[in-house]
Amino acid sequence: MWYNSTSGQLKSLVQIKSWAAGGSLSTARRALAGAGTQTLGLAFGGFTTTNSNATEEYNGSSWSAGGNLGTARRQLAGCGTQTLALGFGGDSNVTNTEEYDGSAWTAGGNLGTGRTTLAGAGLQTAGLAIGGFTTAATNATEEYDGSAWTAGGNLATARYALAGAGTQTAGLAFSGFTTANTNATEEYDGSAWTGGGNIGTARYGLAGAGTQTAGLAFGGGTTVVSSATEQYDGSAWSNTSSMATARKYLGGCGTIQAGLAFGGLTTVVQSATEEFTSSINVTTAAAWASGGNLATARRGLAGAGTQTVGLAFAGLTTVNTNVTEEYNGSAWTSGGNMGTARFNLAGCGTQTAGLGFGGYTTANTTATEEYDGTSWAGGGNMGTARRELGGIGTQTAGLAFGGFTTVNTAATEEYDGSAWTAGGSLSTARTALAGCGTQTAGLAMGGEASGNSNATEEYDGSTWTAGGSLNTARYTLAGAGIQTLGLAFGGFTGTSSSATEEYDGSAWAVSSNMGTARYYLGGAGTQTAGLAFGGRTTAVTAVTEEYTGAIVTPTASILTTS
Numbered sequence: 032m033w034y035n036s037t038s039g040q041l042k043s044l045v046q047i048k049s050w051a052a053g054g055s056l057s058t059a060r061r062a063l064a065g066a067g068t069q070t071l072g073l074a075f076g077g078f079t080t081t082n083s084n085a086t087e088e089y090n091g092s093s094w095s096a097g098g099n100l101g102t103a104r105r106q107l108a109g110c111g112t113q114t115l116a117l118g119f120g121g122d123s124n125v126t127n128t129e130e131y132d133g134s135a136w137t138a139g140g141n142l143g144t145g146r147t148t149l150a151g152a153g154l155q156t157a158g159l160a161i162g163g164f165t166t167a168a169t170n171a172t173e174e175y176d177g178s179a180w181t182a183g184g185n186l187a188t189a190r191y192a193l194a195g196a197g198t199q200t201a202g203l204a205f206s207g208f209t210t211a212n213t214n215a216t217e218e219y220d221g222s223a224w225t226g227g228g229n230i231g232t233a234r235y236g237l238a239g240a241g242t243q244t245a246g247l248a249f250g251g252g253t254t255v256v257s258s259a260t261e262q263y264d265g266s267a268w269s270n271t272s273s274m275a276t277a278r279k280y281l282g283g284c285g286t287i288q289a290g291l292a293f294g295g296l297t298t299v300v301q302s303a304t305e306e307f308t309s310s311i312n313v314t315t316a317a318a319w320a321s322g323g324n325l326a327t328a329r330r331g332l333a334g335a336g337t338q339t340v341g342l343a344f345a346g347l348t349t350v351n352t353n354v355t356e357e358y359n360g361s362a363w364t365s366g367g368n369m370g371t372a373r374f375n376l377a378g379c380g381t382q383t384a385g386l387g388f389g390g391y392t393t394a395n396t397t398a399t400e401e402y403d404g405t406s407w408a409g410g411g412n413m414g415t416a417r418r419e420l421g422g423i424g425t426q427t428a429g430l431a432f433g434g435f436t437t438v439n440t441a442a443t444e445e446y447d448g449s450a451w452t453a454g455g456s457l458s459t460a461r462t463a464l465a466g467c468g469t470q471t472a473g474l475a476m477g478g479e480a481s482g483n484s485n486a487t488e489e490y491d492g493s494t495w496t497a498g499g500s501l502n503t504a505r506y507t508l509a510g511a512g513i514q515t516l517g518l519a520f521g522g523f524t525g526t527s528s529s530a531t532e533e534y535d536g537s538a539w540a541v542s543s544n545m546g547t548a549r550y551y552l553g554g555a556g557t558q559t560a561g562l563a564f565g566g567r568t569t570a571v572t573a574v575t576e577e578y579t580g581a582i583v584t585p586t587a588s589i590l591t592t593s
Contacts, residue, residue, distance in 0.1 A: 048271045048307075048308070049272045049307070049308060050272055050275055050292075050306065050307050051306050051308070052304070052305060053089070053092065053291070053293075053304035053305060053306045054094055054304055055094070055302040055303055055304055056087055056302040056303075057085075057087055057094055057095075058079060058083060058302070060077030060078055060079050060300055061077055061078050061280040061281070061294060061301070062076075062077050062078050062106045062122075062236075062280040062296075063077025063105070063107075063281075063293075063294050064076050064077075064109030064118055064151070065109055065283050065284040065293065066109045066110055066113065066116040066117070066284055067089070067291075068112070068284065068285050068291070069089075069284075069285040069289040069290060069306055070289075071089070071090070072089035072113060072285070073087070073088055073089070073097070073109070073112075073116050073131070073284070074087045074089070074282050074293050075087075075097075075107075075109060075131075076103070077105050077294060078106075082103040082104050082122070083103055083105070084099040084100040084102070085099060085100075086131070086136070089304070092535075092536050092537065094304070098134050098135040098136055099136070100118060100129060101136050101138065102129070104121035104123075104125060104127075106121050106147040107149075108120055108150055108161075108163075109151050109282075110152055110153045110154065111155040111158070112154070112155070113133065114131070115130075115132070115155040116155060117130055117131070117154075117158045118131070119139075119142055119158070120145065120146050120147060120163060121147055122147045124145035124164075125145055126141035126142040126144075127141065127142075128140055128141060128142060128175070140175070140178050140179040142173060142180050143180050143181075144165065144169065144171045145165070146160075146163035146164055146169055146171070146191075147191070148163050148193075149162055149193075150194055150204060152196055152197050152198065152199070152202045152204075153197070153199040154198070154199070155175075155177065157174075157175070157176065157198065158174070158175035158199065159173075159195065159198075159202050160172065160173040160180065161186065161195050161219075162186055162189065162191055162204065164191035167189075168208070168209055169191070170185040170186035170189035171185060171186075172185055172186060172219070183219075183221075183222065184219070184223040186204060186217055187215075187226065188209060188215045188217065189209065190208055190209050190215070191235075192207050192235035193206055193208075193235075193237075194207070194237045194238055195239055196240055196241045196246045196247070197242045198243070201219070201220065201242065201243040201244075202243060203216070203217075203241075203242070203263065204217045204224070205237075205239065205246070205248055206232075206237055206248065207235055208235040211233075212234055212252075212253060214231070214232075215230075218243055228267040228268055229268070230248060230261055231261055231269075232251075232253065232259045233253070234251030234252055234257055235251060236279035236280040236296075237249065237250050237252075237281075238250055238292060238295075239283055240285040240286060240290040241285070242287070243265065244263075244264065244265035245264065245286070245287040246263035247260070247262055247263070247283075247285070248260065248261045248262075249274055249283060249307070250274060250278050250279060250283075250292060252280075255277070256277040256279050256297050257279070258274040258277035258278075260272060260273055260274060260307065262287055262309070272307075275305060276297065276301065276303045278295030278296055278297050278301055278303075279295060279296055281294050282294050287309060289306070289307065289308060289309075290307035291304065291305075291306055292304065292305045292307070293305075316581055317531075317542045317579060318578075318579055319543060319563070319577065319578050320546075320577050320579070321574075321575070322358075322361065322562070323358070323361050323363055324363070324573040324574060324575055325564055325565055325573040325574075326354075326356060326365065327348065327356065328348065328565065328571045328572055329347055329352055329354070329374075329565050329571050330374070330550075330551035330552070330565060330571045330572075331346050331374030331551045332344065332374070332376075332553045332564075332565045332566075333346075333376045333378030333387055333390075333422070333553060334378055334509070334553035334562070334564065335378045335381060335382065335385040335555055336358070336380070336381050336556075337381075337382075337560065337562070338557070338560040338561065338577055338578075339358075339359065339360035339560075340357075340358070340360075340381070340382045341555045342355070342356075342358070342380075342381070342382045343355070344356070344366075344378060344387055344402070345369055345372065345373050345387060346553075346565060347374035347375075347571070350372075351392060352372055353368040353370070353371065353373075354368060354369075355368060355402070357382055363575070366402070367405050367406035370398075370407055371390075371398045371400065373392045373396060374391055374418075375418040375419045375551070376388060376390025376396075377420045377422025377434075378553075379422045379423050379424045379425065379426075379430070380425050380426040382404060383403060384401075384403065384426040384427075386399070386400075386422070386426045386446065387400045387402070388410075388413055388420075388431055389417050389418060389420050389422075389431060389434065391418040394416070395416040395417050395418050395435070395436060397412040397413040397414070397415070397416045398412060398413075399412060399413060399446070401426055402426075410448075410449065411450040412451070413444055413451050414442075414451055414452075414453065415434075415436060416436065417435055417440060418434055418462075419433075419462040419463040420432065420433050420434030420435075421466035421510075422466065423469065423474070424446070424468075424470040424473070425470075426448065427446075427448035428448075428469065428471075429445070429446035430470045431443065431451070432457055432473075432475055432495075433461050433464045434462050434464075435462040438460075439460040439461050439479070439480060440460055440462075441458070441461075442456060443456055443457060443490070445470055454490075454492075454493065455493050455494040455495055457488055458486075458496075459488070460480065461478035461484055461506075462478055462479050463477075464476065464477050464479075465477055465478075465510035466510050467510040467511055467512045467514070467517045468513045468517070469514070470490075470492065471490075472490070472491065472514040473490035473514060474488070474489055474498065474513075474517045475487070475488045475495070476517070476519050477501055477504070477506055477508045477519065477522060484505075485502070485504035486500065487499055487534070498534070499534070499537050499538035501532060502530075502532055502540075502541055503522075503528065503530040503541075505523055505524045505528055505530070505550075506550075507550040507552075508521050508523075508528070508552075509522075509554025509563060511555055511556045511558065511562070511578075512534070512556070512557050512558035513557070513558075515534075515535065515536035516536075516557070516558040518534070518558045518578065519531070519534070520552075520554065520561065520578070521548070521549050521550055521552045521563060523551075526548075527548040527549050527550055527568055527569075528548055528550065529545040529546070529547065529548035530544060530545075531543055531545060531578070533558055542580075543578075546574075547568060547576065548568065549566035549568050549572060551565075552567075553566070556578070558580055559579065559580035560577070562576075562578070563576045
């Protein structure tokens with residue numbers, strides 16, 4: 032770790048080699064196949080209590096259903112990508128090959144040698160089928176050209192329940208079972224196999240990922256299920272961080288830097304998914320920095336836009352104000368005044384297409400106004416008059432939720448650019464909450480229910496569902512970002528708060544505190560480039576702060592400190 036005096040930033044060189052929990056498979060199973068990457072993964076086939084034809088697609092955090100295999104089976108092999116995958120072989124020594132296009136499987140050319148517990152490598156149009164079991168362990172290798180299989184060079188060591196990685200012309204086969212567990216590794220050049228460095232833990236039913244010169248082996252069975260993970264550099268294997276869940280007959284895909292393990296068998300069939308990360312990174316810590324002050328100090332204002340093209344409007348000084356200001360990344364300048372002076376309203380959109388709605392004048396209001404970068408014009412009124420509500424989205428696809436009428440409300444409304452219509456209600460009625468995201472992928476966090484709330488809810492365009500709770504329960508906070516990359520900052524706990532948290536789509540993590548603790552503030556921007564302005568400390572403030580999220584820069588070499 033070092034301090035860069037030129038940039039004024041604390042930096043560190045971090046070697047990360049670890050497994051972390053990912054979203055579980057919908058269908059727990061063993062002896063399944065995999066393809067793709069850590070963020071675009073594919074799981075298919077396998078065994079639950081019967082053979083499965085289920086296909087699931089991974090987006091980096093959760094699995095969703097894909098098109099079913101034509102032939103339900105276990106102990107098959109796979110290769111390719113999420114949208115161009117290949118599945119082949121399987122129990123009962125089938126020769127069936129199927130090709131996946133991202134939505135459906137269709138029949139491909141049959142294997143020459145029907146077999147089970149084989150390994151796969153390569154692409155849909157340049158696949159490799161390696162080893163497996165017929166009536167005994169086989170050394171057969173076959174190459175696929177996108178329509179037909181042809182014989183390739185045989186393995187030196189016949190085996191089954193092995194793993195594979197790499198490509199058709201630079202393949203890798205490792206471990207497995209002969210008449211006992213083997214540690215043999217072989218490398219393929221497109222025509223013949225040659226010996227490579229032995230794997231450290233001889234095992235069967237393991238999974239593999241990566242390439243011939245950067246391979247990853249994980250899980251499997253020895254005399255017990257294993258969590259062992261090893262990395263291959265083209266000549267030798269070395270141990271690295273073990274999986275959290277030891278298992279065999281699991282699925283795997285990805286690279287040595289970003290691997291994915293899913294399903295398998297411990298003493299029961301598994302749905303657990305784990306993500307492997309191995310990298311050397313230069314990390315710049317997240318931080319808030321001072322920006323240009325608002326011309327008009329106020330609280331209960333609304334915001335829209337980005338860190339460099341921001342919009343602040345309305346609020347309370349000692350009286351309601353209709354003042355609008357535009358931010359250019361360093362300074363605020365005057366914009367056109369709102370038609371209705373008010374505070375504790377909500378806002379969304381951009382600097383040139385902003386939306387302001389609800390709030391308090393001398394009573395709660397339904398008034399909606401649209402900003403074109405110069406002036407405000409009236410839009411369709413909300414169905415429910417309220418203040419201290421949340422607002423997200425765009426001028427033509429806005430979302431209003433929660434707030435206070437004469438009591439806390441859970442009401443949600445959707446704006447289409449001219450009129451508001453009812454949406455699905457929040458699970459928790461609350462006021463003084465914050466939000467971020469879009470009309471079809473929204474996030475609501477914090478607020479006040481029967482006390483300070485840490486509740487988070489996610490909106491899918493019709494329904495709110497529970498998300499991970501904030502670490503600091505609070506109300507009158509601000510938000511920025513999107514549903515899977517959210518930012519929450521400031522607010523009131525019993526005193527003004529400077530707390531900042533980042534959301535990853537499932538959980539909140541504590542980040543760097545704001546310089547000025549405050550509540551009833553405005554917010555805009557993204558998780559990596561947020562903007563906080565105005566609010567109340569013990570008095571109204573004009574302070575603006577800019578947030579820069581942690582910057583992680585991958586590098587392949589050791590850096591020289593400054």
